[in-house]
Amino acid sequence: MHRENLPMTPAAPGWTAVCAVDDIPPLGARRVARPQGMAVAVFRTADDRVFALLDRCPHKGGPLSQGIVHGDAVACPLHNWTIALVDGNARAPDEGCTPAFACRVHDGQVWLDAQQLATHALDLPAPLAGPCSKQAGCA
Numbered sequence: 001m002h003r004e005n006l007p008m009t010p011a012a013p014g015w016t017a018v019c020a021v022d023d024i025p026p027l028g029a030r031r032v033a034r035p036q037g038m039a040v041a042v043f044r045t046a047d048d049r050v051f052a053l054l055d056r057c058p059h060k061g062g063p064l065s066q067g068i069v070h071g072d073a074v075a076c077p078l079h080n081w082t083i084a085l086v087d088g089n090a091r092a093p094d095e096g097c098t099p100a101f102a103c104r105v106h107d108g109q110v111w112l113d114a115q116q117l118a119t120h121a122l123d124l125p126a127p128l129a130g131p132c133s134k135q136a137g138c139a
């Protein structure tokens with residue numbers, strides 16, 4: 001997350017407002033659907049920092065948006081891997097990474113990079129566990 005004093009207007013070029021910070025439960029997440037590809041999970045920490053990751057655990061595709069945030073990481077609800085919110089990396093001894101998305105907060109609104117939303121991580125296979133959607137390639 002980048003908390004900046006941006007010269008943002010409600011229609012900042014290149015950024016898409018997805019929700020208010022207060023729409024995200026503390027220590028939880030909100031899912032942002034995309035026209036293509038899997039949803040993005042937007043997380044809120046105890047001190048109101050906001051991060052965005054693909055809603056897909058690097059282990060077996062569990063729904064990270066349903067995990068619990070602790071510190072600057074989220075615990076996957078399926079097998080309890082710990083995923084760093086800043087870069088999506090699994091904490092040792094586990095290995096793997098889920099794609100991270102650029103995220104900004106301005107005037108209480110969460111903004112995601114519009115280009116990334118449209119193009120980032122569209123080619124990942126459907127998860128082996130967790131929620132399905134047509135976008136994820138499930139029946």
Ligand code: FES
Nearest residue numbers: 057060062076079
């Ligand atoms: S799917 Fe997330 S820990 Fe296994």
